[in-house]
Amino acid sequence: MDWPQVKGRIEKDYPLKTLCTWKIGGPGKIVYWPQEQEDLVRIVLWCRTQKKPFVLLGRGSNVLLPDEGLNCLVIVSTELKNISWLENIVQVEAGYPLMLLARECAKRSLQGLEFAAGIPGTVGGALAINAGAYGGEIGGLVRELTVLTPEGKRIVLPREEIAFGYRCSSLQAKKYYILESTFELQVNDSKILLERIREFNSKRKNTQPLEFPNAGSVFRNPQGHSAARLIEAAGWKGYRVGGAQVSEKHANFIVNRGDAKAAEVRELIQLIQTDVFHKFGIQLQTEVKMF
Ligand SMILES: Cc1cc2nc3c(=O)[nH]c(=O)nc-3n(C[C@H](O)[C@H](O)[C@H](O)COP(=O)(O)OP(=O)(O)OC[C@H]3O[C@@H](n4cnc5c(N)ncnc54)[C@H](O)[C@@H]3O)c2cc1C
CATH class of the missing domain: 3.30.465.10 (Uridine Diphospho-n-acetylenolpyruvylglucosamine Reductase; domain 3)
Known part of the structure; x- marks a missing residue:
């Protein structure tokens, strides 16, 4: 694709798993790290005028990136650190x-x-x-x-x-x-x-499973409740779907025990949501942003 005049690193078919703390995700077709604020402004304007979709990431510590990767431009802000x-x-x-x-x-x-x-x-x-x-x-x-x-x-x-x-x-x-x-x-x-x-x-x-790749709390705390307590009370601690496991240490964390797939994390999230709703009548909402 044509590219506007911007400074910063650009990579093609870049492994998204290296851009997030869960270490999950397929290839990003084009990943770009703007060098200066002006570069971010330019690329966003360009995407807008060209009608190109894009995704903005920081450290990727609150996101689930797809196994099939992302076909759109992925902009990563981590070089903007003045x-x-x-x-x-x-x-x-x-x-x-x-x-x-x-x-x-x-x-x-x-x-x-x-x-x-x-x-x-x-x-x-x-x-x-x-x-x-x-x-x-x-x-x-x-x-x-x-x-x-x-x-x-x-x-x-x-x-x-x-x-x-x-x-x-x-x-x-x-x-x-x-x-x-x-x-x-x-x-x-x-x-x-x-x-x-x-x-x-x-x-x-x-209290947190920092020894395994994770994305922090998966679910928001529903008003007046702790998501971790609800998940634990429903019996999900330690439950595993493939490489994705509900942490033994903190029930609101899903950890990557090896080669976890986004699909496995999603499945686990859905299983927990359905069961917690069934048992307590509370609908858990995800805190992590799922792409
Ligand atoms: C071990 C661990 C512990 C954690 N503990 C906590 C905690 O105690 N409290 C807490 O709140 N969170 C916690 N988190 C979650 C996460 O670290 C935070 O939410 C963090 O602020 C996300 O920042 P990020 O740069 O990683 O965002 P990303 O995960 O890269 O992005 C998250 C969302 O923010 C958007 N975004 C990123 N940068 C920008 C920007 N410049 N402008 C606009 N939108 C943007 C993205 O598009 C995306 O929608 C934890 C995560 C881990 C892995």
């Missing part, structure tokens, strides 16, 4: 690793992102779904965001114009692509913040 600091304000591009940002902030005595030090996504992916843990959510720390609208316009949104909810945001609903975020953080002793990170991460290690 960052600048001014007192308690940090301005960071969408592809910056969230874990690294959380740790950097703590080292600089900036409080707020400690909860995110074990979340393996990018800043953009985290903002799109308002990632959170241990009582913290990323949305609450935003001062303003630079986004690309579906029409290809770059706009700056102040915090007041963005709605963040439980694992959702108005950004996602409006199909905005996050280019850059400015966070406003509190000042605190870095020793306290690093200790908090250590505690959160050791809690994660004890």
Whole structure:
């Protein structure tokens, strides 16, 4: 296909399994890593005018990619990782690793992102779904965001114009692509913040199956319930379909025990949804985005 004037790496027939934490997925026909924000803007505009479908990924830590691969363009944001600091304000591009940002902030005595030090996504992916843990959510720390609208316009949104909810945001609903975020953080002793990170991460290690490829929580918590408890109570812990297994450690995680296929993960998801609905009358919704 014709290609616009953009900088950055391009690969053909690239294994999607290397682009996601579940390590599942067939070939991506064309995968592109924009080098600068302007390249992302250009390629999105080009896709729009050429009517070419595309998919945007960050670190791929909240997605299930198909076994048959993707025929459309896959844009990966992970090269967009400029960052600048001014007192308690940090301005960071969408592809910056969230874990690294959380740790950097703590080292600089900036409080707020400690909860995110074990979340393996990018800043953009985290903002799109308002990632959170241990009582913290990323949305609450935003001062303003630079986004690309579906029409290809770059706009700056102040915090007041963005709605963040439980694992959702108005950004996602409006199909905005996050280019850059400015966070406003509190000042605190870095020793306290690093200790908090250590505690959160050791809690994660004890309760989550980090030894196997996974995509974090598969299902959203239904209002007033824990998805993990419902799945465990329904007897699914440890159940396996091919290489996909409901974690023995945390029932809301499906782990890849070897060569798991997306079809096996999907089957497991459907089996769990049907059974949990049958037993408790609760419809579990997926948190992972399934392509
Ligand atoms: C071990 C483990 C632990 C986890 N723990 C947590 C947790 O505690 N809390 C939590 O909330 N999540 C958790 N997750 C899930 C996941 O890490 C987060 O949701 C993360 O923020 C997703 O970011 P990503 O860059 O990987 O997004 P991706 O998985 O690449 O994409 C997810 C969605 O966001 C969209 N997206 C990506 N980048 C952008 C962008 N720049 N602009 C607009 N949309 C974009 C994609 O199109 C896709 O729809 C965990 C995952 C793992 C594997």
